[in-house]
Amino acid sequence: MDAKKFVTENNVEKEDRSNEEEHKKILQMKDLIKKQDSTSKEYDDLTIRRFLRARDMDIDKACSMFLNYLKWRKTFVPNGSICVSEIPNHIAQNKLFMQGNDKCGRQISVVFGGKHYPNNSGGVEEFKRYVVFALERITSRMPAGQEKFVTIADIQGWGYSNSDIRGYLAALSILQDYYPERLGKMFVVHVPYVFMAAWKMVYPFIDEKTKTKIVFVEKKQLKSTLLKDIDESQLPEIYGGKLKLVPIQDT
Template identity: 65%
Template sequence: MAFEEEVDDKNISETELSKIPLMRAFVESKDPSAKEYDDLTIRRFLRARELDIEKASSMFLEFLKWRSSFVPNGSISLSEVPDELAQNKMFMQGFDKKGRPITVVFGARHFQNKVGGLDEFKRFVVYSLDKLCSRMPTGEEKFVGIGDLKGWGYSNCDIRGYLGALKILQDYYPERLGKLFIVNAPSLFMTAWKIVYPFIDKKTKEKIVFVENSTLKSRLQEDIEEDQLPETYGGKMPLVPIQNC
């Protein structure tokens, strides 16, 4: 998508308009593969680094390097994440009131992958994020997540996995997370949360909302219409495994 088609976007500032071509020229001079990415992608990296061209360019060039080595075929195939998919822990369905696609992750179904290891889990994260991005309607760049921790226990605690997923989200998919609702969180989870929390950047922290069980449906419905809300939270939308979307 050419950026010129988006200049009327009310969320674009004059400063961004002036800095995007400057950053593009710089990153393309360092890595010609940057030409494959549209200006909206450049803008997301700029925003992630407070419109600092030098920092945003460094972040983007690192992303290009990572993408070419970790996703050499351009996408992650189902055959690369079989054990992660078998856990049946991630679903996609519906859109929130802003038109952002919704994903639901059940934390109690996640276990450290003893076959594919951490690398397969990271591939699964990339597979899932790419799926979410592909479902975004024109003009939308973010998604909404519901992290359901009902039944979560020590056997589900995977600090290395959590930190790996966090790094991928923050470093390689900046400005993609719109909001993350954490629901049904047991007190036991807070031990793991205290370990992970310092690694979450400020912008991401602002998008995380812990929801009390007593207000679960009403709070979710502030952002999601009932016909788009998952059935498990009192809505009308059935959950669909991510690989079937």
């Protein structure tokens, strides 16, 4: 047998076994969580799988994480969604946009850190509602079969009046604890030196998997770096592409 063909077939067999083992764990996890919370039956296998993968296939840890998610959702999003009327200060700041998909089909969002003013935004609770509003909008627009999104975090113009450590940590907690395996990649662009002080305070709270998805981009390499992942036709105009940005509340 050709050596290359043997390696390919061997890899396929390993992948099939891995998928089979994963499916078995998904079924086990669904059975366990259904006994503790009957509302879990409303969630599909892909959702269960994201929590399972977030806990490195440890069923007990994944079950605990998912049950915490169900409890949080009932209290924080009792009506199933966040309305624009619940986050007026953040909508007014117009700092988060959506448009286009990367080469993997992942939805692209763009957030402008220099437009976030925590002292004029209704406190950390409203900001948490805004984060959930944004994540729900992004995930609801994902094409069939796609589970992840890409974010361009533009920090141009960021200063001390934009610094919001409590808010950043709250947003990070929501993303990691309640929307696991959703972030595909984050490009951090136009980073002023002053921002790094805030980044150093947040960085220790980022889990290892999320850290690998964050890419700081040099200004001189901005367009070329983004074009490796995003076709010019799907890249926002402000980065040399052809798409206009659309405010997330208008999507």
